Amino acid sequence: MKNYYFLALMSLGLLYASCSKDNHDQSSNLASKEKVELVTLKSGVVVEKRGNQYLIGGDVVLSEAQFKSLEETGDMFPKKELKPVSIGEQNEESIQFKNVGVYPTPYNLWAMVRYTLSPNLTAYTKQTITEAINHWEANTNVRFYNATGQPTIDPTYGFAYPYVEFTQSTVNNSFVGRVGGKQILNLAQWQPAYVAIHEIGHAIGLYHEMSRPDRDNFVNVNISNVPTGNQHNFDKKTTNYSYIGAFDFSSIMMYGAFDFAINSSVPVITKKDGTTSGIGNATGLSFNDRLWPNSYYVPYIARSDVYAELAPVVYKPDNTVMTAQERLNLQAQLNNGNPNPPNCCRIPNVH
Numbered sequence: 001m002k003n004y005y006f007l008a009l010m011s012l013g014l015l016y017a018s019c020s021k022d023n024h025d026q027s028s029n030l031a032s033k034e035k036v037e038l039v040t041l042k043s044g045v046v047v048e049k050r051g052n053q054y055l056i057g058g059d060v061v062l063s064e065a066q067f068k069s070l071e072e073t074g075d076m077f078p079k080k081e082l083k084p085v086s087i088g089e090q091n092e093e094s095i096q097f098k099n100v101g102v103y104p105t106p107y108n109l110w111a112m113v114r115y116t117l118s119p120n121l122t123a124y125t126k127q128t129i130t131e132a133i134n135h136w137e138a139n140t141n142v143r144f145y146n147a148t149g150q151p152t153i154d155p156t157y158g159f160a161y162p163y164v165e166f167t168q169s170t171v172n173n174s175f176v177g178r179v180g181g182k183q184i185l186n187l188a189q190w191q192p193a194y195v196a197i198h199e200i201g202h203a204i205g206l207y208h209e210m211s212r213p214d215r216d217n218f219v220n221v222n223i224s225n226v227p228t229g230n231q232h233n234f235d236k237k238t239t240n241y242s243y244i245g246a247f248d249f250s251s252i253m254m255y256g257a258f259d260f261a262i263n264s265s266v267p268v269i270t271k272k273d274g275t276t277s278g279i280g281n282a283t284g285l286s287f288n289d290r291l292w293p294n295s296y297y298v299p300y301i302a303r304s305d306v307y308a309e310l311a312p313v314v315y316k317p318d319n320t321v322m323t324a325q326e327r328l329n330l331q332a333q334l335n336n337g338n339p340n341p342p343n344c345c346r347i348p349n350v351h
């Protein structure tokens with residue numbers, strides 16, 4: 001059995017997963033009337049306080065546990081969650097990391113991204129959410145379960161479902177990965193779909209591409225052209241990340257060259273040759289953006305029984321599609337050798 005399926009298998013019991021988005025155009029963040037202050041934690045990490053929430057990276061919201069961990073250890077994820085996905089079969093060095101995302105564990109990724117649509121969403125924003133979800137599902141193994149109007153507490157076992165609530169806001173932001181319980185994904189009005197695709201990228205576990213620890217080998221960051229209060233958005237991840245391959249200028253998770261610029265005619269991010277072409281211009285997932293989710297997610301169909309039924313198209317970690325036989329073999333592996341789902345029990349799931 002391929003180790004990268006372990007995570008999805010582990011979390012199948014909970015049945016559902018999540019999603020989120022921020023923007024390349026930070027103007028909606030800047031336009032927010034909310035009071036924003038910078039807080040330096042004991043660990044030295046600088047975070048933004050916005051209302052009751054703490055954020056890093058411009059649009060990444062911290063859970064209470066992540067804030068506490070960040071304050072005490074300088075890292076968002078508590079040490080106890082650091083078991084690798086492939087427990088018992090691989091060590092850290094042998095896992096193939098793609099893009100830059102959370103260190104994957106059964107605790108911070110999803111089986112399916114369970115989500116709800118807040119009643120305050122405009123028709124326009126709802127439409128962009130649907131487009132973004134369809135884009136993720138067409139290009140990756142990430143699957144979404146629309147639980148709008150359904151219980152938020154499991155009726156049998158009494159635990160709170162982890163889920164993303166898409167919410168209308170004046171800003172775009174999201175938590176990174178599955179946090180537990182309700183996690184709000186904020187979207188401002190009149191955002192293009194790629195903003196929702198980006199925020200969903202955070203919710204499934206991706207960080208910003210320019211926060212890769214090796215980014216200085218690929219780009220120059222002119223931090224003097226960034227307001228003091230926003231400079232922390234360009235901090236590098238130095239712990240508990242996973243990534244591989246060359247820097248991806250066209251990642252949906254990459255800021256634009258001029259985002260946060262004080263002097264808007266001078267870029268903040270340039271390539272090593274001094275140019276800015278193609279930096280952060282993505283309107284959809286790049287090839288590299290797809291590698292990370294396709295390594296750690298498996299596309300389930302929502303069911304009310306315990307059978308793990310796979311979607312017709314299953315991507316491999318290199319973005320190629322499994323053959324029909326490979327798909328059936330995996331489905332058998334996930335179901336005690338039985339490749340045939342019972343002819344029942346699919347749950348309606350309309351985005």
Ligand SMILES: [Zn+2]
Nearest residue numbers: 022023059208
């Ligand atoms: Zn972001």
